[in-house]
Amino acid sequence: xxxxxxxxxxxxxxxxxxxxxxxxxxxxxxxxxxxxxxxxxxxxxxxxxxxxxxxxxxxxxxxxxxxxxxxxxxxxxxxxxxxxxxxxxxxxxxxxxxxxxxxxxxxxxxxxxxxxxxxxxxxxxxxxxxxxxxxxxxxxxxxxxxxxxxxxxxxxxxxxxxxxxxxxxxxxxxxxxxxxxxxxxxxxxxxxxxxxxxxxxxxxxxxxxxxxxxxxxxxxxxxxxxxxxxxxxxxxxxxxxxxxxxxxxxxxxxxxxxxxxxxxxxxxxxxxxxxxxxxxxxxxxxxxxxxxxxxxxxxxxxxxxxxxxxxxxxxxxxxxxxxxxxxxxxxxxxxxxxxxxxxxxxxxxxxxxxxxxxxxxxxxxxxxxxxxxxxxxxxxxxxxxxxxxxxxxxxxxxxxxxxxxxxxxxxxxxxxxxxxxxxxxxxxxxxxxxxxxxxxxxxxxxxxxxxxxxxxxxxxxxxxxxxxxxxxxxxxxxxxxxxxxxxxxxxxxxxxxxxxxxxxxxx
Amino acid sequence: xxxxxxxxxxxxxxxxxxxxxxxxxxxxxxxxxxxxxxxxxxxxxxxxxxxxxxxxxxxxxxxxxxxxxxxxxxxxxxxxxxxxxxxxxxxxxxxxxxxxxxxxxxxxxxx
Numbered sequence: 001x002x003x004x005x006x007x008x009x010x011x012x013x014x015x016x017x018x019x020x021x022x023x024x025x026x027x028x029x030x031x032x033x034x035x036x037x038x039x040x041x042x043x044x045x046x047x048x049x050x051x052x053x054x055x056x057x058x059x060x061x062x063x064x065x066x067x068x069x070x071x072x073x074x075x076x077x078x079x080x081x082x083x084x085x086x087x088x089x090x091x092x093x094x095x096x097x098x099x100x101x102x103x104x105x106x107x108x109x110x111x112x113x114x115x116x117x118x119x120x121x122x123x124x125x126x127x128x129x130x131x132x133x134x135x136x137x138x139x140x141x142x143x144x145x146x147x148x149x150x151x152x153x154x155x156x157x158x159x160x161x162x163x164x165x166x167x168x169x170x171x172x173x174x175x176x177x178x179x180x181x182x183x184x185x186x187x188x189x190x191x192x193x194x195x196x197x198x199x200x201x202x203x204x205x206x207x208x209x210x211x212x213x214x215x216x217x218x219x220x221x222x223x224x225x226x227x228x229x230x231x232x233x234x235x236x237x238x239x240x241x242x243x244x245x246x247x248x249x250x251x252x253x254x255x256x257x258x259x260x261x262x263x264x265x266x267x268x269x270x271x272x273x274x275x276x277x278x279x280x281x282x283x284x285x286x287x288x289x290x291x292x293x294x295x296x297x298x299x300x301x302x303x304x305x306x307x308x309x310x311x312x313x314x315x316x317x318x319x320x321x322x323x324x325x326x327x328x329x330x331x332x333x334x335x336x337x338x339x340x341x342x343x344x345x346x347x348x349x350x351x352x353x354x355x356x357x358x359x360x361x362x363x364x365x366x367x368x369x370x371x372x373x374x375x376x377x378x379x380x381x382x383x384x385x386x387x388x389x390x391x392x393x394x395x396x397x398x399x400x401x402x403x404x405x406x407x408x409x410x411x412x413x414x415x416x417x418x419x420x421x422x423x424x425x426x427x428x429x430x431x432x433x434x435x436x437x438x439x440x441x442x443x444x445x446x447x448x449x450x451x452x453x454x455x456x457x458x459x460x461x462x463x464x465x466x467x468x469x470x471x472x473x474x475x476x477x478x479x480x481x482x483x484x485x486x487x488x489x490x491x492x493x494x495x496x497x498x499x500x501x502x503x504x505x506x507x
Numbered sequence: 508x509x510x511x512x513x514x515x516x517x518x519x520x521x522x523x524x525x526x527x528x529x530x531x532x533x534x535x536x537x538x539x540x541x542x543x544x545x546x547x548x549x550x551x552x553x554x555x556x557x558x559x560x561x562x563x564x565x566x567x568x569x570x571x572x573x574x575x576x577x578x579x580x581x582x583x584x585x586x587x588x589x590x591x592x593x594x595x596x597x598x599x600x601x602x603x604x605x606x607x608x609x610x611x612x613x614x615x616x617x618x
Binding site: 031180181184185188194195196197198199201202205206209210213238239240242243244245247248275311437438439440473474476477481490491 | 522523568570590602603614615617618
């Protein structure tokens with residue numbers, strides 16, 4: 001694990017469209033999941049004899065259930081608008097990483113088994129049989145897509161490549177080709193309560209240590225409460241916030257904000273994870289099982305508000321899916337949904353993003369800052385893909401872009417944006433999202449980070465930027481790992497609430 | 508699963524070289540795994556590994572980075588109680604590399 005050898009791309013002033021290198025990433029195969037986690041999730045762990053029938057069956061079920069997938073498979077006219085929009089294509093030059101080509105791996109098979117022309121004259125319409133070779137290609141390339149949906153922004157038909165990738169991964173799981181990283185995490189979160197597998201006593205010990213640190217730093221008894229019944233706010237945050245640097249700095253930031261606001265809040269052992277990898281695998285039931293833990297914790301603790309910490313995909317699931325997954329939208333007759341609705345304080349958006357919460361307090365003058373404490377930092381902000389393109393914050397269009405930047409400007413004096421075609425809705429993925437934040441995919445992660453690294457480099461050189469502010473646990477881990485490959489110090493990476501933590505005045 | 512022969516004993520490791528059976532760990536195994544990682548084990552490295560294993564015994568998980576830096580800082584002085592020091596010892600990342608050498612499961616998640 002000292003790291004595989006591969007060539008790190010050179011930084012350039014602008015990200016250029018590379019000359020195609022056929023098969024450049026064909027070798028990259030994420031580790032397959034083993035029996036324990038696959039069985040736990042209800043999947044086989046090796047290719048069964050009837051794998052082909054199983055795969056086609058599952059594809060048919062997905063097509064029947066998710067009309068979007070069928071529309072996306074039918075609608076593409078191969079215009080090519082998406083080809084140069086994917087960070088993995090731009091960084092690897094492998095033509096199968098052009099979104100249209102990655103989708104075509106499945107589209108060919110779809111045509112063969114699910115369309116009339118493909119069934120009777122496959123050679124005329126580019127329809128092809130599903131073979132083991134093709135299945136292997138699916139596995140390799142559906143794990144070189146971070147489901148960031150940048151290509152969808154530029155698609156004239158609005159085809160969401162992420163949904164094709166998710167369908168591909170679900171079919172692969174169904175024939176025993178699960179990805180070790182995601183599969184094990186989905187088991188841990190359901191067995192232990194978080195993706196890391198951090199048991200309750202370890203979590204309690206970690207939080208206690210952080211309380212000591214905060215008291216030593218500030219002289220104030222700032223708390224990180226755990227499993228407190230009757231607390232007003234339940235904070236759901238990625239478990240990386242407990243475990244990693246720089247993630248923990250943002251956790252300290254949230255605690256200081258709650259302290260300054262004088263509210264009661266709590267974390268939950270049972271639901272000590274915001275991230276929901278069920279989304280990555282395109283399995284609705286798994287996504288629900290993971291989300292259900294949060295609903296159960298909220299009911300058990302009697303929380304009136306649910307606030308989500310800095311976690312990109314979590315916010316997409318919370319914002320876009322919680323209601324229909326586990327809330328009143330799931331089933332109007334479900335007593336627990338109703339109980340939760342009665343319990344939650346509906347004067348606030350449910351769920352609330354931590355940035356929405358902090359920005360609201362700033363606007364109301366509740367929080368005070370000494371901005372000069374961040375003066376050693378020249379800050380830029382990376383829009384996390386799933387927050388940018390699959391959710392919103394606040395009640396204005398574009399709030400998900402404005403609010404984190406507003407917070408940064410309120411707590412620091414030096415802020416510079418990266419070039420416009422790399423931020424906001426056009427943001428590039430960090431390169432580690434969607435189930436790719438694993439060491440076996442480090443080559444794709446490093447190469448896929450190239451467009452973001454070029455954009456970052458431009459503000460480092462032009463404006464002296466030295467801090468990359470983030471609101472996602474995956475982005476934080478990915479950049480901490482990848483920045484040094486491009487010659488930057490990993491210490492440049494941090495969270496938005498880390499900046500809040502630095503400047504906040506407490507008494 | 509692959510096996511590696513360490514000091515005359517066959518030991519099972521996973522695709523990334525982590526021990527499959529944590530009970531197989533001993534100091535020779537650690538030295539072997541460190542060599543694979545191109546880490547030259549010194550007393551400073553052992554301080555970290557020993558703490559990791561103690562913590563794991565109690566909590567069945569590796570300590571959070573902050574817990575680890577604090578413990579190292581208390582033991583070896585404040586100048587060593589930080590992430591930078593740990594990266595100097597374990598350049599591929601203290602959590603993953605030190606856990607591997609210490610014979611503990613790989614910490615995975617959004618880290």
